[in-house]
Amino acid sequence: MTYVLVLVVLALAVPWGGVRLAGRLAGVLPPREACWALTGATxxxxxxxxxxLVGLFHVPFLASLEQVPLSRVLDVWPAVVPLAAAAGLVMCAQLVCVVRRWFRQRSLLKDAWQATGHGTGDGDLLVVAGTDVDAFALPGYRGRAGRVVVTAGTLRTLKPGERDVLMAHERAHLAGRHHLLSAVVDLAAVVHPALRTVRTSLSFHLERWADEAAAEAVGDRRTAAAAIARAALARSSHDVTGYPLLSAARGPVPRRVEALLAPAPSAPTGRTRRTGAALATALALTVLGTVALAYGLHEYVEYAATAVRGG
Known part of the structure; x- marks a missing residue:
């Protein structure tokens, strides 16, 4: 049964390499495609x-289905029950963490809607009172459509053109339903420690996606860069905690501003396409390898159970 342990260890170790490949692939893709690649890989x-984990957990049960006494299985692999129990406990812990994270997401969204309930506005824009500088995309909740929330301090701090950038940025978040991608990755990341780093990478690329949409909407990349930088500086100077939602003033702002000051992303060159294709292929093989290892574990247990029964 050493083979079983090797399959399990490999299946649990593969995500570390898969995350690295996904991060490198996202680095050569346009922001939109990078977000989908990170989400899908996660x-x-x-x-x-x-x-x-399911494969390891069901080893004793599969042996019983194959009409192999548990005592015979323990003779061949004494550690099968402790390892299956450990796999079951890990899956229970994962389920608890996923459920808790889901309720936390819903609670944060509910709190954000309640906190902005006193705001005024027109259409999808909601202005809340205060001198703090903040703006964020507020996803829909319980039948209410998503809104772009800005503080009165934001409108006083930014120039008219810069306000347009911020509005376009947050509307891009809502139109692209970026909160769903963020929520999916946030939930999936509790399954394996390696996947936690994807959340930061996805957050950056989601902001880049909205940045590019805003720059295209206003037709001026320098104005877009200035608006993002000014909003971030003004927000930090006010020491605002803000809401844990998608916002133009959060994340690695210097990298985003640098990207906006550069020319707009163009069609990938031949070298970039080849690099992206190679990374995508490697990532696909890595993901398929994880599934194949889990399937191989199931098949091997069936084969081993037949051999034990025959012995």
Missing amino acids: VLLAGGTVAA
């Missing part, structure tokens, strides 16, 4: 991890 790697 979900699939999390699924492969759970599949490996």
